[in-house]
Amino acid sequence: MTMSIKKGTASHGLLRTVEQMADVDLSVCFQCKKCDSGCPVSHLTASPPSEVVRRLHLGAGNELLESDLVWMCVSCETCFARCPMGIDIPSAIDALRVLAVKQQTPTPEGDMPLFNRAFLKTVKIFGRTYDLGMITAHKIGTKSYLKDAEKFPVMLKKKKIALLPPRGADRKTARRIFDSVKRKKENQK
């Protein structure tokens, strides 16, 4: 496998930031590639997990945030479970996702960032997920109106999708958590 790396210096790279955000020590990785072997999407991505870690070692900068693994990773935790050095790679990928959103990198296929925003928005409002609201927001944002359209009538009939928003959650607590976390983040800046 050939991999191309933009030359940079560690001080400008993402390595330390990612390590700090994810509370991981990536330096112990010795490229055994056990993570790639177990990764269910490594055969579908351009950059399997070991390569993302190696690119970080070599001083990769923001260009790494556009790597397709960042949003294709299924957070299945297999790499973490099998890493002989116990590296929490999924947390490192989560850190890359947070950075990718911050840096406004190009929208990935399927727009997972939008899905996450829509999901969390319903939790903030209703205290629990509201599938119909979240799916509608994602469909409008990605203009994928016809996708899975044939499944909706049967899912509604089987009550696998609720028409009305969820009730019974302590909505105040949910909202307070979202607001408080946001305030904390702003204070850190």
Next chain:
Amino acid sequence: MKYAYYPGCASDSTARDQHTSCLAVARSLGIDLAEIEGWICCGTTPAHQTDRLLAACLPAANLVRAKKMGLDMVVTCAACYSTLKMANYEVLRHPKFREQVSEVLGQNYDGSVRVRHFVEVLLEDVELDRIRKAFKRSLNGLKVACYYGCLLVRPPEVNQFDNPENPVSLDRLVTAMGGESLDWPHKVECCGGALSLTRTDVVVKLSDAVLTMARAAGADCVAVACPMCQINLDLRQSDIKKETGKDHNLPIIYITQLLGLCFGISAEELGLEKLMVSPESVVKRLTSVEEMFE
């Protein structure tokens, strides 16, 4: 036997059947599941992909409520299970992080509430002997591929559920029900999980791999304990057929639905009609326990 029950958001939508079948099975065994009042979403994947503190505070808010009830928390959704356990793990590991979580919640949380999957309660607290005595019907040699997916067993140092590479909890229940639990290699492979709506193409590929292996192992059905696994493996069979031409036609049934059937609980209460691939072949196979010994 009383627990603080956390149903999780899917209990009101895609996994209503898991919720009702779990409650029905619990009732049959005299397990008291007291729903946590006002519980909120655990945040699951979208939260941990967005903000680490948020990802700990949403589950912790529910753990605080369970602590006030003075009970172990019981969950049925594998994603909730992993998220709640991760919150405990993070709070216990980092005193500073615990401070931050407590500040957001407006009250101290020490990470002490024990989070358990309903399957763990069945095997550890109720025990197989007592469950066996409650069976009215048998699976009659039904070949079941037990599928654990990701978040029941991983990350192992957080979840500590069974053996992370070759778990047998569901298999033990299936065997007790008179089914044949299959030895197959995809027990803990990923179905595509949270990509269901965003990268359906990936989910179709991964779910197809799991189902193809289950069929190759000779499965009559797949038993699951996670709403994400269930919906992906069940709902996406029509997409797999469109993409690959393979018609798996495998019922994907919750372990609590199988147990409920063996306890003689009605198909309606177990929500069997909610499954996309009809479980009729499974239901037809059942025999009464007396018949088994004739």
